[in-house]
Amino acid sequence: MEKTPVDDEYLKEIDKARRELRALIYNERCASLMLRLAWQDACTYDPESKIKGGPNGSIKSDQELGRQENGGLSKAVKLCEEVKAKLKKVSYADLYQLAGVVAVEVTGGPTIHFLPGREDSLEPPQEGRHPHPEEKSASHLRDIFTTRMGLTDQDIVALFGSHTLGKDDHFGKGKWIGNLKKFDNSYFVELLKKDASLLKVFPADIALVEDKKFRNYVEMYAKDEDVFFKDYAAAHKKFCELGCNLDTSIIPKVPPEKLKLIMPKVKGVIGIVIVSTATLGYLRRRKNNQLKK
Template sequence: MSAAAATGPVVDAEYVAEIGRARRDLRALIASKSCAPIMLRLAWHDAGTYDKNTITGGPTIDFVPGRRDSSVAIEEGRLPDAKQGASHLREVFYRMGLTDKDIVALSGGHTLGKARPDRSGFDGAWTKDPLKFDNSYFIELLKGDSNGLLKLPTDKVLVEDADFRRFVELYAKDEDAFFRDYAESHKKLSELGFTPSRATLLAWGCRDKAKRAVTRTTTVFAVAVAVIACAYICESKRRLSG
């Protein structure tokens, strides 16, 4: 599973101005925090995060960059309780403007990973290959009790509730439909409460150039950080030697 930026940059006056402000902020940060070596290392690692191939599989999920993480934790009890039923799931997800299809599609994320007793009180994997993103979660749900595989109460309710079950049956037989709907629901969930700026929308509006844009943008950013960091190191050495 991978995430792809939605466009290639549109270089207008506002975009250039934002890049200029970012450059000034970066220079100020490096100078005030003496973090040039760290920034140089960050640029090197950032450039090395691109994966040409992935063995996990799954859909490509478009995203629009620019959302800021909150510095304040939300109140407890906002996430679904795995011990609850259909009405609880709907209460939690409907509050966020999501639908039954979103609930089932996002539940399919359990195809990856395992539950840990120290974190959730449950233990085990939902599928036989928890390192691969596919539609096996739904296939196992329709089998009923699968030996050695985990099924939470909130998993079981997906086949017990008629409105949920129709999506389970669809995704079990049509992996492409699951990938498509999961990518759509994941994007919808990740962008809740986020209104991108005009500059961001301009910079990321060409979906047909998504993959190229990710590679190019990452490389340009890494090179820019590296150049600024190297310049600062050289300037610092020159001042010390002088």
Template sequence: MSLRVAARRIPNVARPAVQARASTFRAPAFRRFSTETPPPPKKSNTALYAGVGAAVLGGVALWIFSSDSDAAKSAGTVFKSGAQSAKAAANFVPTKEDYIKVYNRIAEILDEASDKGYDDGSYGPVLVRLAWHSSGTYDKESGTGGSNYATMRFEPEALHGANAGLQVARGLMEVVKKEFPWISYGDLWTLAGVAALQEMGGPHIPWRAGRIDGFATQATPDGRLPDATQGADHLRNIFYRMGFNDQEIVALSGAHALGRCHRDRSGFDGPWTFSPITVTNDYFKLLFDESWVWKKWDGPKQLEDKKTKSLMMLPTDYVLVQDKSFKKYAKQYAQDQDLWFKDFSKAVATLFELGVPSTQWVASEPWIIPTTDEQKEAQEKK
């Protein structure tokens, strides 16, 4: 199996000897941030955007950008949308190179979690969750929700139970937004998910720009994201609503190889795998290889591995080995990481584009953005 080297630090979660499978984990690599890209189709106008924005907003901007109210955010959206329309009319659009610069800045931020003692030493998992939850609200019947308007900026969507803790990720992305004010929140958040997955050793995720900022009135109702306490029928209701099938449900569930649950957010507690900041198919392997028992505690119903009691699975995870249709795909992914990478990449790319009209895309086909290591290697070959 040919896999890229993960550019992540070794997780600080202790791994029992039985789980130390050398073939599963990848050695860390040093990150560099040189950028090598195909020649841009036109000169970047990033500096021009900032200047135009400053001239247009004037004194009103002081209120818009100093206030956290939904009214101010909506007003800001009006200005930004107007500026975007003006730039589009004048053919002032960012190039792929501009978005790669944003990608690289996000990649720099990932490891700052280690210095700040956040979780397992990476902000990657919480950024993936931000991109996921801002996209997974899509309803194919009504055409509402999805990544287009980034409505998690507004209450009450920001306060939905499924989004607890995501203020951490949104705050991190505000730092990037200030450095690259021309990028929409929807593009920024989904690009952050792509950067996190790729920089944590996952597959390339095709991505393109074109999302616009929306208004508070476009925020979605609560209940559109999965409830981890439920079973197979619930999963199908949630994902079928978005347009996914059983195979894609299982492929997307593999993202639980990353991160951990927190008592003060979801109520659940613990990581799914022994390498929670590296993208592997361990989530599927562990579902089949470990014995899972219901945890005896005062929290919500969850499972723990019988051997170490250090890992957990949610009820919605466990149905993947109980439901006949789900189990077939989960078994395939446990046996073949390359197959999962391929299916996962396709499903995530689809997820991140939900709710965006095709007329908004700046490119007819999604881009493959190189990882920071790939950019460095390309630069060194010059």
């Protein structure tokens, strides 16, 4: 599929999609569901496979959506269609990952830097790439998130902190349900309680407190929510960009004349490089738009 350039119009649509998703998630109370949609799409990434998977929107295919691990997500896909119908350019891959970012933010979680430009794919990846919730082994989590995806122990524990929103109705039946309206560090606080086993969490969750290295991060995040938010934002960004080769030179649309106003606040060579890069990017986009006309 031909890649859609991330031009000014695309960025404007991303802003529109963000606004629409905020209203949708608030009205439907579906933050947990949208976060799970983003997670399930991204978690299929395997750089060694012919079909690499990852955050490419393939989860909307009937074949992938019908898999047991994606049960209940048809509702999330359907809700996203309401937003997609109001857009012309934004890919499903970007829409689903933006939905996850917005779900965290509107429930009081950290702001996550979102880079657009993901390409859609219609090829469902191999089945069985997601972590098995009933698998208690810490090595199982590392095989998936570290060996296959390149994430660290810190990333893994931080990402699992998203369970603070609880599980949606299908995924969480008979399991612990967190506060569906509030993204905080309560997941880690609860895991460290002596009766954590009574929370009805999955064995995979318990692995975080039984493994010494994982537990260090659990204790740190239970103690300091600000640290958790910082690490979660970084881990989420890394996770939702797996294999996407996004253009990191995309800078907020600020004309050169406005950049001059903030120049005195920027110190040193690094500041000059940032402003210069933004200026060149702006001029390049403007030139491309003129050529199209």
